Amino acid sequence: MLSDEAGSRSRPLAAPVEAALRALGGVLLGEVESLADRLTLQILRCEPSYVELDLLDELRDACRANLQRGVEVLADRVPEGVDPGDSTRATGRRRARQGVPLEAVLRAYRLGGRLLWESLLQTSRLRFDGAYDLALLDAASYVWHTNDGSSEALVDAYRQEEQRVRSRDLSRRHAVLDALLAGRGRDPVFARDAAGVLGLPDTGPLLVVVGCLDGAGADPLQEPERTLAGHSVVSSWVLRDRELVGLVALGVRPHGVIVEMLRPCVTGRVGMSPPVDGPARVDAGYRMAQTAVRTVTGRGLAVLDERLPEALLADSPELGERLTRTSLGGLLDLPEADRSTLLDTLDALLSCGGSPTQAARALFCHRNTVIYRMRRIESVTGRSVADPRDRLLLTLGVMAVHARRSS
Secondary structure, X not given: OOOOOOOHHHOOOOXXXXXXXXXXXXXXXXXXXXXXXXXXXXXXXHOOHHHHOOOHHHHHHHHHHHHHHHHHHHHOOOOOOOOOOHHHHHHHHHXXXXXXXXXXXXXXXXXXXXXXXXXXXXXXXXXOOOOOHHHHHHHHHHHHHHHHHHHHHHHHHHHHHHHHHHHHHHHHXXXXXXXXXXXXXXXXXXXXXXXXXXXXXXXXXXXXXXEEOOOOOOOOEOOHHHHHHOOOOOEEEEEXXXXXXXXXXXXXXXXHHHHHHHHHHEOOEEEEOOOEEOHHHHHHHHHHHHHHHOOOOOOEEEEHHHOHHHHHHHHOHHHHHHHHHHHHHHHHHOOHHHHHHHHHHHHHHHHOOOOHHHHHHHHOOXXXXXXXXXXXXXXXXXXXXXXXXXXHHHHHHHHHHHHHHHO
């Protein structure tokens, strides 16, 4: 359809062209209703989205309004004080709010432009015996240039409204997620409404994922929602403060399946909660995912249930410091080179269940060397690798040391 943003008095047309458009447009003003019916049918034949969105009646009204304004522009009969582009921009904004794809809107709009042009030619030949055919050839450049300008105005209005709608929806999603993280999901009515806003089921297990943005603000996960959707997994993701928070509908899948789906997306530090019972427990899942991500050094995805000892230490730095000193004792006071060697030996022994033989293989040294170092470790720490409780304390102490080295 057409809208002359500059106004008809400034359009650079020769007198015969001006006369042709005024005469032909004047005739078409009386045929707008039938033109609207024809255009509506043409659009419906090639754009099913209008039927799917239940916009049939509204589509016909919009066709009529835009055709009316387009013919008024051609005939130089736009009412005084009326913006020639108002119906075009109103259509663009309305379609963005309704969720009609921009490509479909543009195709419909161009169908309208073609219908007007064909109607001008037909009117010249049927009503005026082709008297205006030659003038229409001269008018073609102006008519299609005006139609292109009108399409650009439509696109601009659509995109501005689309951005406004997205911003409003994003603000609402932020507010709903913040409320869930604050514990409001325990209100059944709010939990159901929140699930609707976030596009999640209101019952069933959820996984909470937290990814930390780095200093440059880079995403810790690349396109996680799209990746999961490719496996028919529903999720909702919101960027807040310095973290990306995702809620993933687990359904009947084991949570390990989701972990493997997300691993290729990981580009930073990411933590995942165990399954929680729907929106009502999102706040608990969020805290557990935050704890899990604190156990990650470098790039990686930490699942809380797989890193519980590290999580306990990460969640209580004071306890971790005390545990390190209590479990490792005098080993920490040795010179750096000696301390590092004994810590590596202790780590290998613990990983091998206290076996000097297996630890020696892991360390590429003689078994007797490992036994000697083990005795030194037990001497300076006051703990025995063979004692289950001491072995647990030594394991936690070594974990704490590694965590402190990486932080």
